Amino acid sequence: xxxxxxxxxxxxxxxxxxxxxxxxxxxxxxxxxxxxxxxxxxxxxxxxxxxxxxxxxxxxxxxxxxxxxxxxxxxxxxxxxxxxxxxxxxxxxxxxxxxxxxxxxxxxxxxxxxxxxxxxxxxxxxxxxxxxxxxxxxxxxxxxxxxxxxxxxxxxxxxxxxxxxxxxxxxxxxxxxxxxxxxxxxxxxxxxxxxxxxxxxxxxxxxxxxxxxxxxxxxxxxxxxxxxxxxxxxxxxxxxxxxxx
Numbered sequence: 001x002x003x004x005x006x007x008x009x010x011x012x013x014x015x016x017x018x019x020x021x022x023x024x025x026x027x028x029x030x031x032x033x034x035x036x037x038x039x040x041x042x043x044x045x046x047x048x049x050x051x052x053x054x055x056x057x058x059x060x061x062x063x064x065x066x067x068x069x070x071x072x073x074x075x076x077x078x079x080x081x082x083x084x085x086x087x088x089x090x091x092x093x094x095x096x097x098x099x100x101x102x103x104x105x106x107x108x109x110x111x112x113x114x115x116x117x118x119x120x121x122x123x124x125x126x127x128x129x130x131x132x133x134x135x136x137x138x139x140x141x142x143x144x145x146x147x148x149x150x151x152x153x154x155x156x157x158x159x160x161x162x163x164x165x166x167x168x169x170x171x172x173x174x175x176x177x178x179x180x181x182x183x184x185x186x187x188x189x190x191x192x193x194x195x196x197x198x199x200x201x202x203x204x205x206x207x208x209x210x211x212x213x214x215x216x217x218x219x220x221x222x223x224x225x226x227x228x229x230x231x232x233x234x235x236x237x238x239x240x241x242x243x244x245x
Contacts, residue, residue: 001126001128002123002128002129005122005126005128012118012122013115013118013119013122014115014118014119014145014146015145015146016111016115016116016119016137016143016144016145016146017136017143017144017146018136018139018142018143018144019104019105019108019142019143019144020142021142022142024097024101027097028094028097028098028101031090031093031094031097032094034090035087035090035091035094038083038086038087038090039087041083042080042083042084042087045076045079045080045083046080048076049074049076049077049080052074052076069081104144108144108145108146109144109145110141110143110144110145111140111143111144111145112145115145116137116140116143119137120137123137194234197230197233197234198230
């Protein structure tokens with residue numbers, strides 16, 4: 001009953017499990033010391049075998065050969081081979097335990113009070129398991145929440161995609177900013193030209209601020225470019241001869 005409830009997408013309770021941090025550390029420490037002990041035994045056998053190998057007159061020793069040890073090796077060679085097999089099995093066991101614990105510590109998060117309270121209320125109401133088997137919910141500091149999807153960090157490529165989508169809109173902004181130059185010839189007064197320049201500049205600013213065009217340039221650089229545009233258009237408006245309307 002409890003498993004079906006946890007598997008239901010409409011359930012008010014979400015999976016909460018113990019991570020057994022203390023036991024995981026006990027196991028890892030135990031396996032670590034077993035490997036240390038095997039490592040010392042292997043070093044001792046290596047030293048014994050090295051002393052058994054007679055040196056040549058020039059001081060060099062016989063090159064090591066796994067095949068030669070398998071066919072004509074002494075008891076010490078066979079003991080070392082057997083010890084290497086034990087080291088392999090214990091190392092694989094240790095690596096699996098270490099990887100599993102590291103993955104759990106990285107991918108999980110502590111169970112929140114709200115989730116834990118909802119879980120406890122449902123358990124008290126339905127009592128799907130024996131009380132002794134529900135005592136794990138009292139280990140608050142050892143409980144983790146499952147079923148959470150962690151969003152991967154945004155890559156540089158992902159950050160560039162919105163800017164690429166903004167490119168078509170950005171093409172029209174320079175055309176809009178050049179519009180005052182076309183209107184200056186039909187606007188007779190300096191004040192009217194400055195007003196048109198301010199209106200077009202404000203419209204371009206609103207478009208850039210409310211669309212993805214803002215991703216093409218940092219805000220500070222955009223403000224500097226906007227101020228430079230207004231000053232340039234004002235200078236051009238004053239340079240073009242004025243005429244009576």
